[in-house]
Amino acid sequence: EVQLVESGGGLVKPGGSLRLSCAASGFTFSSYTMNWVRQAPGRGLEWVSSIIISSTSIYYADSVKGRFTISRDNAKNSLYLQMNSLRAEDTAVYYCARVEEGYNWNDRYYYGMDVWGQGTTVTVSS
Amino acid sequence: DIQMTQSPSSLSASVGDRVTITCRASQSIGTYLNWYQQKPGKAPKLLIYAASSLQSGVPSGFSASGSGTHFTLTISSLQPEDFATYFCQQGYSTPYTFGQGTRLEIK
Numbered sequence: 001e002v003q004l005v006e007s008g009g010g011l012v013k014p015g016g017s018l019r020l021s022c023a024a025s026g027f028t029f030s031s032y033t034m035n036w037v038r039q040a041p042g043r044g045l046e047w048v049s050s051i052i053i054s055s056t057s058i059y060y061a062d063s064v065k066g067r068f069t070i071s072r073d074n075a076k077n078s079l080y081l082q083m084n085s086l087r088a089e090d091t092a093v094y095y096c097a098r099v100e101e102g103y104n105w106n107d108r109y110y111y112g113m114d115v116w117g118q119g120t121t122v123t124v125s126s
Numbered sequence: 127d128i129q130m131t132q133s134p135s136s137l138s139a140s141v142g143d144r145v146t147i148t149c150r151a152s153q154s155i156g157t158y159l160n161w162y163q164q165k166p167g168k169a170p171k172l173l174i175y176a177a178s179s180l181q182s183g184v185p186s187g188f189s190a191s192g193s194g195t196h197f198t199l200t201i202s203s204l205q206p207e208d209f210a211t212y213f214c215q216q217g218y219s220t221p222y223t224f225g226q227g228t229r230l231e232i233k
Contacts, residue, residue: 035222037170045162045170045213047222059220062127095169101217110217112160112175119169 002026002115004096009120016086016124022079022096022117030074033099035113036081038092038122048094049081064090086124093119128152128216132225138233143204147228149197149214158218161190161199164227165210173212174199204230 008020022034036048049070050059058070069082079096097113129152139145149159157177162170172181174190177197187202201208209232214225 044227045164045215045224047215047220047224050220050222061221097169099217109176110158110160111179112172112181112215112217113162113170114172114175114181116169116171 004098004115004117006094006096006117006120009094009122011123011125012086013126014087014124017082017084018086018122020081020083020094020096020120020122022081024077024079024098027098027115029072029077031100033101034070034072034079035097035099036070036079037095037097037113037116038090039095039119040089040092043092046092050099051079083122086122088124091122091124093121095119127221128155128218128223130214130216130223130225132212132214132228134228135226136229136231138231139204140233141204141206145201145204145230147199147212147214147230149192149199149225151195151197151216151218154194155216155218157193158216159192159197160215160217161188162213162215163208163210164213170213206232 003025005023033052035050038046038048051070067085071080095116097116099113100111131150133148159177161174164170173184178190190199212228
């Protein structure tokens with residue numbers, strides 16, 4: 001079964017740190033770009049970060065740039081999100097999701113986030 | 127950043143109705159547009175990728191079209207399980223922004 005399972009969420013004080021993990025199974029993890037997407041309570045979806053297969057290209061939303069670090073370990077089929085200097089506005093459910101993207105000759109394709117984890121809740125509060 | 131705007135924000139409809147949700151991008155994104163369905167307490171589910179391609183396993187009652195800045199998602203005949211929130215998302219450039227969502231409720 002194709003599956004992503006997040007862990008590492010919890011309650012943390014403002015300014016604190018957390019490290020989220022996402023364990024992949026049932027597919028070739030090293031063939032997919034991976035993402036973190038979050039959803040604040042009662043709000044919409046916010047893309048947080050992406051990391052391509054080789055980890056040579058990494059992208060962040062401005063709201064987390066300089067505070068969050070995405071990484072992956074293809075040998076362990078795992079994705080991570082190190083979150084530092086946490087703020088109240090980082091409170092959300094954090095999802096990991098895979099996306100199939102790449103190039104056919106010179107044509108880029110991006111086939112959407114087709115597998116998602118169940119989410120892990122991060123609460124930043126004093 | 128590319129802004130994605132969905133309309134309507136909410137919609138009441140009945141089982142069997144045909145409904146259309148619109149998503150507009152603040153600049154041209156070609157066909158790098160995806161649609162997701164989300165039910166309360168659950169992760170989003172990919173319905174449509176590349177503006178009009180039906181994701182495997184998604185019922186054929188869902189269809190989508192568009193390119194450039196204007197996109198639509200249509201449900202041809204609402205089923206009880208279709209009542210959910212729908213999001214569009216652009217995959218043209220980072221940040222990969224989502225629309226604010228359209229909540230589809232039972233009338």
